[in-house]
Amino acid sequence: MKNFTYWNPTRIIFGRGTIAQLRDLIPQDEKILMTYGGGSIFKNGVYDQVKTALQTMSLQEFGGIEANPTYETLMKAVEIVKKEGITFLLAVGGGSVLDGTKFIAAASRFEGDDPWDILAKGAKVKSAISFGSVLTLPATGSEMNSGAVISRKSIQEKRDFGSPLTFPLFSILDPSSTFSLPTKQIRNGIVDTFIHTVEQYLTYPVATPLQDRQAEAILKTLVEEADMILSDPKDYDAMATFMWCATQALNGVLGCGVVQDWATHIIGHELTAFYGLDHAETLAIVYPALLRYKKKAKAEKLLQFGQRIFGINGLKRDDQIESAIEATETFFHHIGMPTRLQNYQIDAKEAAEKIRERFILRDNKIGEHKDIFPDDVKAILLAAA
Amino acid sequence: MKNFTYWNPTRIIFGRGTIAQLRDLIPQDEKILMTYGGGSIFKNGVYDQVKTALQTMSLQEFGGIEANPTYETLMKAVEIVKKEGITFLLAVGGGSVLDGTKFIAAASRFEGDDPWDILAKGAKVKSAISFGSVLTLPATGSEMNSGAVISRKSIQEKRDFGSPLTFPLFSILDPSSTFSLPTKQIRNGIVDTFIHTVEQYLTYPVATPLQDRQAEAILKTLVEEADMILSDPKDYDAMATFMWCATQALNGVLGCGVVQDWATHIIGHELTAFYGLDHAETLAIVYPALLRYKKKAKAEKLLQFGQRIFGINGLKRDDQIESAIEATETFFHHIGMPTRLQNYQIDAKEAAEKIRERFILRDNKIGEHKDIFPDDVKAILLAAA
Numbered sequence: 001m002k003n004f005t006y007w008n009p010t011r012i013i014f015g016r017g018t019i020a021q022l023r024d025l026i027p028q029d030e031k032i033l034m035t036y037g038g039g040s041i042f043k044n045g046v047y048d049q050v051k052t053a054l055q056t057m058s059l060q061e062f063g064g065i066e067a068n069p070t071y072e073t074l075m076k077a078v079e080i081v082k083k084e085g086i087t088f089l090l091a092v093g094g095g096s097v098l099d100g101t102k103f104i105a106a107a108s109r110f111e112g113d114d115p116w117d118i119l120a121k122g123a124k125v126k127s128a129i130s131f132g133s134v135l136t137l138p139a140t141g142s143e144m145n146s147g148a149v150i151s152r153k154s155i156q157e158k159r160d161f162g163s164p165l166t167f168p169l170f171s172i173l174d175p176s177s178t179f180s181l182p183t184k185q186i187r188n189g190i191v192d193t194f195i196h197t198v199e200q201y202l203t204y205p206v207a208t209p210l211q212d213r214q215a216e217a218i219l220k221t222l223v224e225e226a227d228m229i230l231s232d233p234k235d236y237d238a239m240a241t242f243m244w245c246a247t248q249a250l251n252g253v254l255g256c257g258v259v260q261d262w263a264t265h266i267i268g269h270e271l272t273a274f275y276g277l278d279h280a281e282t283l284a285i286v287y288p289a290l291l292r293y294k295k296k297a298k299a300e301k302l303l304q305f306g307q308r309i310f311g312i313n314g315l316k317r318d319d320q321i322e323s324a325i326e327a328t329e330t331f332f333h334h335i336g337m338p339t340r341l342q343n344y345q346i347d348a349k350e351a352a353e354k355i356r357e358r359f360i361l362r363d364n365k366i367g368e369h370k371d372i373f374p375d376d377v378k379a380i381l382l383a384a385a
Numbered sequence: 386m387k388n389f390t391y392w393n394p395t396r397i398i399f400g401r402g403t404i405a406q407l408r409d410l411i412p413q414d415e416k417i418l419m420t421y422g423g424g425s426i427f428k429n430g431v432y433d434q435v436k437t438a439l440q441t442m443s444l445q446e447f448g449g450i451e452a453n454p455t456y457e458t459l460m461k462a463v464e465i466v467k468k469e470g471i472t473f474l475l476a477v478g479g480g481s482v483l484d485g486t487k488f489i490a491a492a493s494r495f496e497g498d499d500p501w502d503i504l505a506k507g508a509k510v511k512s513a514i515s516f517g518s519v520l521t522l523p524a525t526g527s528e529m530n531s532g533a534v535i536s537r538k539s540i541q542e543k544r545d546f547g548s549p550l551t552f553p554l555f556s557i558l559d560p561s562s563t564f565s566l567p568t569k570q571i572r573n574g575i576v577d578t579f580i581h582t583v584e585q586y587l588t589y590p591v592a593t594p595l596q597d598r599q600a601e602a603i604l605k606t607l608v609e610e611a612d613m614i615l616s617d618p619k620d621y622d623a624m625a626t627f628m629w630c631a632t633q634a635l636n637g638v639l640g641c642g643v644v645q646d647w648a649t650h651i652i653g654h655e656l657t658a659f660y661g662l663d664h665a666e667t668l669a670i671v672y673p674a675l676l677r678y679k680k681k682a683k684a685e686k687l688l689q690f691g692q693r694i695f696g697i698n699g700l701k702r703d704d705q706i707e708s709a710i711e712a713t714e715t716f717f718h719h720i721g722m723p724t725r726l727q728n729y730q731i732d733a734k735e736a737a738e739k740i741r742e743r744f745i746l747r748d749n750k751i752g753e754h755k756d757i758f759p760d761d762v763k764a765i766l767l768a769a770a
Contacts (some may be wrong), residue, residue: 002627003400008393014642015388209624210606210630217598225594235591240386243640245595257399257629
């Protein structure tokens with residue numbers, strides 16, 4: 001087991017009717033800016049619940065944070081924060097609103113020239129506005145971690161940052177607020193949660209039997225519950241399980257003491273930056289191709305994963321491994337998620353070359369062995385044609 | 386799934402050589418009181434590592450906190466805290482030292498007449514001294530929760546308390562500091578961790594498939610790793626896994642959204658109070674008897690537990706259940722833990738009657754259905770003869 005530190009100060013309030021607790025979670029004298037996305041919170045009733053809970057408090061609004069939240073949009077919120085003397089942010093929505101709000105929190109207090117430096121140059125976050133969240137879309141785990149991914153439209157870049165100062169103070173998770181989610185977003189959330197888990201699990205063994213089983217707990221639950229989650233979006237217990245899986249997959253616990261990969265995320269970000277694919281769609285394309293490309297380095301864990309998650313036993317070693325990868329693809333297809341670039345009419349040769357060039361510029365070496373170089377990225381994307 | 390809140394602000398620093406980080410974890414101007422137990426920290430080198438890390442700081446010592454820490458001993462530390470103007474406590478040891486330090490932290494700032502009221506009357510903790518810990522004995526999970534169990538010798542009482550103010554600020558877990566533990570303490574720690582887990586799992590189903598698998602992750606790991614843990618106390622990876630299992634079993638995650646039992650703990654405390662048995666020894670006596678007594682109410686979970694932890698399949702329903710209970714006993718025996726009162730020369734009739742009377746006085750109804758009354762406690766203890 002590797003040395004690690006774990007710290008996660010976010011308070012989780014989970015369950016039916018919990019949005020009303022907002023009034024006790026935010027001090028009465030804060031000037032609040034509520035941030036949200038495209039307006040789904042008007043349809044699912046969450047907007048009204050938040051307004052009712054906070055009716056006696058100073059509450060302004062900033063809507064329109066897009067999926068893959070952009071620097072351009074978020075800087076408008078930063079202006080409002082400064083102009084209006086906002087002291088507390090309340091993110092109401094999914095991972096994009098949460099990620100965007102983390103950036104607003106840090107950028108509003110940034111003392112350098114350009115807050116983009118936080119993302120592009122790793123400039124240190126020395127101060128951030130406090131914030132909480134009301135989660136309406138289980139997927140990214142952003143409700144219980146300190147990380148965020150932000151895009152800059154003008155230069156087609158997608159970058160991440162994180163700071164001990166950008167944990168949500170609290171996150172309210174009421175599964176009933178997910179009942180009106182479109183199937184596509186639920187499907188995306190399942191894949192996102194699945195890939196977050198395997199990025200911290202499907203690498204090579206370093207004597208972490210507990211962490212392995214904790215990761216497998218999430219994977220097995222997702223595979224077993226996916227039909228329930230997708231067939232009835234108003235099944236409270238199924239949505240509660242899905243919501244808690246998504247949070248647990250990326251709150252830091254799975255990463256304790258293990259080796260981590262994250263190559264699929266880093267490559268996937270480029271597919272979103274260039275082609276506008278949903279984050280989860282990019283992961284489902286890259287991951288199976290990456291597993292095949294790295295199947296020797298990941299052999300031990302692929303065998304364990306196949307056996308414990310999909311019950312694959314009794315084949316020859318190579319066949320066990322290939323079956324585990326196939327089972328992953330089959331699971332994605334079963335929940336309606338494509339796994340190939342051609343499914344989006346993307347020319348694989350063009351995409352692979354464009355993204356290879358970007359990796360050359362960045363001098364990135366990725367994967368758990370830091371041995372995935374630009375040419376390997378290209379090969380992986382060509383294999384995902 | 387039931388509604389829940391989860392909050393755990395303790396920072397975990399885990400791994401080889403991490404005790405040296407103490408100097409960065411405690412502000413330079415604190416007046417520290419280091420608390421410890423019977424002196425094992427002198428043998429395992431931890432005392433020297435702590436002293437070296439904090440050599441430039443104000444550091445006083447309070448040793449002699451016993452297993453099942455007593456109010457009588459701890460109040461002596463409270464006197465020192467007040468007299469010396471101590472501002473930070475550092476618990477160095479196992480769960481008893483940690484629990485005792487939590488009480489010292491709260492009692493030193495208690496404004497009522499007698500800090501025993503915190504335990505006996507549930508008096509609210511309104512302030513507590515900050516504290517951290519260096520853990521040397523994996524077992525109780527106290528290093529990452531806010532609870533403590535304290536005994537009062539003079540009246541043979543054992544009571545618990547907890548407060549949001551009594552989470553450790555940090556806990557350092559260096560598995561190498563466990564290398565000199567006696568086998569008996571390791572065995573106790575495994576059983577303690579096992580029972581903490583099942584108290585939050587082996588009840589009745591409330592649609593929590595993820596939490597079930599998270600609990601099973603710990604149980605399965607303990608069962609699979611126990612021989613490694615016990616056979617070579619200097620096996621770093623085995624001890625690291627054991628240590629992390631113990632922490633994860635009682636840091637609040639397993640309890641999220643589930644039904645909890647805790648009857649075995651409550652009954653077991655009385656066996657310690659009257660007969661001085663180690664905490665884990667009492668759990669191993671009470672639990673199998675309680676499972677048999679409550680096997681109808683726990684049937685669904687007992688079947689799942691037997692199948693997933695011990696691979697019990699293909700029998701008739703009643704036999705599956707009995708086999709799951711037998712497998713638990715066999716596991717305890719395998720690691721050298723007795724499961725009967727007679728193993729300690731305790732007269733079951735006398736013990737059962739004495740403890741029944743105490744439950745009558747307390748008006749306790751315990752177990753996940755709150756349906757274990759004093760007569761049931763007696764019956765369970767008679768069955769554990």
